[in-house]
Amino acid sequence: MVEDKKPQHQHDFDGIEENDNDLPRWWLGIFAVTIAFAVFYVPYYHFMHPEKLPHAALQAELDQRQTVLAAAEAEKAAEQPADPNATLTAAFQAGGWEESGKAVYNANCAACHAPDGGGTIGPNFTDDYYLHGGKLSDIIHVVTEGVPAKGMISWKPILKPDQIRDVSFFVRSLRGTTPAQPKEKQGELVDEAGNFVDAAAPTE
Ligand code: HEC
Structure with a gap:
């Protein structure tokens, strides 16, 4: 205790x-x-370098991160071709898949879709009507994932990705051919590219 002095x-x-x-x-x-x-602190942080105050510094870091993320996003978008079907169509037209595609088809698909694509249990591939879309990407998607509820299995666990691609190209090549016993049309009309003509048609 301090002594009382005064x-x-x-x-x-x-x-x-x-x-x-x-x-x-x-x-x-x-x-x-x-x-x-305070004589140094206040002028330094509040007048000379306000960006070093915690809130401003945090904001700057968040902004920087946003920029980095946006750049990564843009890079990713640039890597992916705008239209996957453009790449697929080019590969389809380039050929080289016919033999492998036909072999995979005969071994796995002909039982339900008929050897000439006319359709039996599964739909007819020779007409312009599709249940799930006629674009190359649509066909690859159905073959990969299947429509298990409707009796079309997923081929992902059975076929390799390039076999799926080749057989899908083969399926696409059957369109416009004349099968021995064509099954009645199923699904909706598609245009040459495979898009549904009626925009309201189901895509799944
Ligand atoms: C067990 C019978 C069966 C086998 C085997 C089968 N499919 Fe299917 N496939 C179906 C059925 C049933 C549908 C119709 C699904 C629906 O109603 O949505 C179908 C639908 C499809 C469709 C979609 C057609 C459309 O109109 O959109 C494609 C493409 C297809 N199959 C390709 C193949 C390929 C390629 C193979 C071989 C790798 C194959 N399928 C093997 C039964 C089969």
């Missing part, structure tokens, strides 16, 4: 007595240091 300055309020003592040296020392610190 009892003459004592005053009393509500029964509480207070002496006007000198502040301890250590306290004054810290007070002086904080004032000296």
Whole structure:
């Protein structure tokens, strides 16, 4: 306890007595240091470099991250061709898949879609009507994922990706041919590219 040095300055309020003592040296020392610190701190952070204040620094980091993410997104978009069907159509027209596609078809698909694509249990591939779309990507999608509820299995676990591609190209090549016993049309009319003519037609 510090000794009361100036009892003459004592005053009393509500029964509480207070002496006007000198502040301890250590306290004054810290007070002086904080004032000296503020003289540098306030101009530095609040006037010279406001961007270094925590909130601004955080915001800057978030903005930077946003930029990096946007750049990565743009890069990814640039890598993917705008229309996957453009690449597929080019590969389809380039050929080279016919033999492998036909072999896979005869071994796995002919039982339900008929050897000439006329259709039996599965739909007819020679007409312009499709249940799930006639684009190369649509056909590849159906063959890959299947329509299990309707009796068309997923070929993903059985065929390799290039076999799926080749057999899908083969299926596409059957369109416009004349089968021995064509099954009645199923699904909706598609245009040459394979898009449904009626935009309201189902895509799944
Ligand atoms: C067990 C019989 C069966 C086998 C085997 C089969 N499919 Fe199917 N496939 C179906 C049925 C049934 C549908 C109709 C599905 C529906 O109603 O949605 C179908 C639908 C399709 C469609 C969609 C046609 C459209 O109109 O959109 C394609 C493409 C197709 N099959 C390709 C193949 C290929 C390629 C193979 C061989 C790898 C194959 N299927 C093997 C029964 C079969």
